[in-house]
Structures are given as structure tokens and as C-alpha cells.
Amino acid sequence: MKQFVFIAVYLVAVTLPLILSWIVGGPPRSFWQEFASGLGILAFSMILIEFVLSGRFKSVSNGIGMDVTMRFHQFMARAALVFALLHPLLYQATPVGGQRPWDISRQLTITTDFSDLVTGIAAYLLLPSLVLLAIGRTQLDYKYETWRLIHGVGALMIALLLLHHTIYAGRYGGQAVMMWFWLAMTGVAVGSLLYVYLLVPILDKARPWRVKTITRLTPKQWEVTVVPDGHAGLSYKAGQFVWLNLGHSSFSIRENPFSISSAPAAGPQMSFMIKELGDFTRTLDQIKPGTRAYLDGPYGHLCVDGRTEPGVALIAGGVGLAPLLGILRQLRLTSDPRAVKVIYGNRTDKQIAYRAELDAEDVTYVLSEPPADWCGETGFIDGPLIDRVFSDEECRDWIFVLCGPAIMMDIVEDHLLDRGTPADHILSERFDYG
Ligand SMILES: Cc1cc2nc3c(=O)[nH]c(=O)nc-3n(C[C@H](O)[C@H](O)[C@H](O)COP(=O)(O)OP(=O)(O)OC[C@H]3O[C@@H](n4cnc5c(N)ncnc54)[C@H](O)[C@@H]3O)c2cc1C
Incomplete structure (x- = not known):
């Protein structure tokens, strides 16, 4: 249901400039000219809306999920790129030229004034570069933070260039109503950057946290616990995540998303289970207790609060x-009556974290590289394993919460759907939306 509302709101927002331009109108032109303008208008509004689909707006990502938000952002960026690339090419079939003396209000002709077109040309070159850099991000050997900075600054430049191009070279954008409309939409896009990179850090600065403990859980996994410093902490739901900044200014872009592994019922202290992966997570051994931290959140929709299924x-x-x-911890601390089963897969037994705590639960451990004396499940979390652990009734009636490698989630989701689990009984969070 939330997805339908989201799509409806998106479609209205993205087509609004097109509809308004049509209402504002002008003397009729050939189909191809109108079509070319329409694609340009659509591309620009899609690009501006991309700013609020950045994953940092709870009203968007907490409803449909962070990974869905990010994949939608990526897909729409590619669609906008195609529309933008086609936009000037379709004008080719029609006569173009400088302003005609008889067309003072520029209703019938397309400008070829270089000063009006140059911003469009610059955006035309920048946009594919930005999208290609994002698509090839993991193949290119540069830091995530560098990419994030380039992406943000590049997107801002494109938005401003397109605003100028739309108002000065556009047939519709030059009209007063549309000009104010585009200014407002660009204002929202630029405002969203100011919100994320200025307002949120200012608010975070007033609510600092401190690292209480940092403990190695397994050879490559750590537990980081933080406590609020002079405030009551964060109100969140079990299963949500925050952007965690350890040891930097609240204005730094060196922050990473991590799920909260503690339960809200346990009090204001929060903990994170973090795996060593890249330049930040591999330096966790250098973080000292007492280090200042900032948390932006909570985000995410991986929550079972208020759900009525009999089992989790x-x-x-x-x-x-x-x-x-x-x-799990929240269910236990609140004496939740729902039945719980856990499946926890790893490569080796040394990677199993929180073993003592999990042993008290109905847990199935799965190892793909088990030691010789391993008596538990072996291989990967797949359909046959799900069938061994869950009955038909449980597959049909319970809520399933999944988090792990993309391949595991795809296999389990498909299998559950095949076994009759309703789609809205499956919640999942991906750590990488690459
Ligand atoms: C919603 C969500 C929840 C997560 N929860 C956990 C968790 O509980 N425990 C855990 O170990 N890992 C979690 N991750 C993954 C974690 O964020 C990355 O492993 C971590 O950011 C890597 O940072 P790095 O600098 O060490 O590695 P890098 O080499 O810099 O990054 C490796 C990859 O991590 C991702 N990444 C890095 N920085 C960011 C960022 N600022 N924003 C988004 N993605 C980034 C990118 O895909 C990047 O390619 C989560 C990710 C997401 C999206």
C-alpha cells in the first residue's frame, strides 16, 4: 500500500511541471517540438526530485525502505538521463534559429542564442558523467566519501545549470508562472542538500554521543556501544539504523549507515555490530572509549512492532x-508472546557472533565451510533449508525478516513467495544497494 502511495505522489510531482506548462500553453507547434520540450521538462523535474530520493528523508525511506528508495533513485536517474539526452536531438527535425522578428515572445521558435544554450550544453555533458560515475562507483578505485562529494556537488551544478537553461532557453520556462514554479522546485532540491549537510549536522552537534565500549566479537566483527552525552538519547524502533559518525565533526561527510543491534527497551545506550570492510570499518581498532560520536537517524522500516502475525x-x-x-532483544525485553525462530548463516564457525545469547533461542546455525566436527546445518541459506526449519503454516502466517547478502535474500524471498508467504509478510534490508 505504501508503495502505491509513494508511486502516486512521485508521478504527480514529476508530471506537475509538464501539466502546468501545458496549461500555460502557447501557440501550437509541431508534435516533435512539443515532444522534445516535454522530455526536457520531465527530465528536469525528475532530476530535481532525485534530491529528495537521496535516502536521507525519513518520510520517504522509512515508509518504503532504504534499499527500495535507493534503487528507485538509481532507476529514475537513468530514465532522466535518457529523456535529457533525447531532448535536444528531437528538435533536429524541426526548423530552429535565432529569435524571429515576428515572434517577440519566443512562442514559435527555438533559441540558438549560445548564451541561453550553454548552460544546457554543460548540463548535457555533466549528467551522463554523473550517472556513469555512480554506476561504475565500485569499479573505480576511489573512496566512498570522495564519490559522495562529487555526486552531491555535481548534482547541484546540474540543477542550477538546468534552471538557467529552462528559464532562458525554454519556451515554457520563460513564462512567469513556470519560472516561479521551477525556482520553487529547484529551491526544494537545493534546500534538501542544505538540510542534510547543514541543518542535520547543526542539530546533531547539540546531541553528541560518546563511545562507551568497543569490543572485538569475531576476527573481523566489532561491537561499538555509544551513550548519549548530556541528552536523553534517540527514540527508535528495533531493527532501524542510523548514520554513525565516530570521531569527526558533525559536519563531516565521514559517516556510515549501521543497524542498531541494541533494543530500545534496554535504555538510551545503543550498540552496533560492525564488520570490517573498507577504510573506516578497518580502523575500528583505533577508536578509543570516550571518542565523540554523532548519530543521524533513526531510519529504516525493518520493524515488527505492531505486527499481528503469530510468529517472527x-x-x-x-x-x-x-x-x-x-x-530479537526487544521481543525478549518486552516479553513479547510471539514465537521466534532464527536462522543465522556464516562461512565458518569463527564468524558466529553472540553465540551464548543466541544459543538460548530456537536458532539454526548454517555454515558454508564447516569444521570437521560441525553437527549443524551446512551449505547456504536456501529453499530446502527454509523448508526444514519452517512448517507450511509458519510460512503462510509468520512475518519473515531478512538481512544478509543480496543473493541469500533473493533466494529466500523467492522461495517464501513460492510457498505462499504473502509479500507484505516479508521485510528485508540490504546493506549494499550498489
Ligand atoms: C541500511 C544499512 C545498514 C547497514 N548496517 C550495517 C551493520 O549493522 N553492520 C555493518 O557492518 N555494516 C552495515 N552496513 C554496511 C556499512 O554501512 C558499510 O559496510 C560501511 O559503510 C563500509 O564503510 P567503509 O568505509 O569501511 O568501507 P568503504 O570501502 O568506504 O565502503 C564499502 C561499501 O560500503 C558502502 N558505504 C560506505 N560508506 C557508505 C555511506 N556513507 N553510506 C552508504 N553506504 C556506504 C558502499 O556501498 C561502499 O562501496 C549497512 C549499510 C546500510 C545501507
């Missing part, structure tokens, strides 16, 4: 255990 299935691969641990 928690299926984790590796560090995907983190949010599910938060849910």
Missing part, C-alpha cells in the same frame, strides 16, 4: 544479524 522468523547472513539482534 529472523533470517540473517553474516553481519546481517545486526538489525535482527535488535528485534
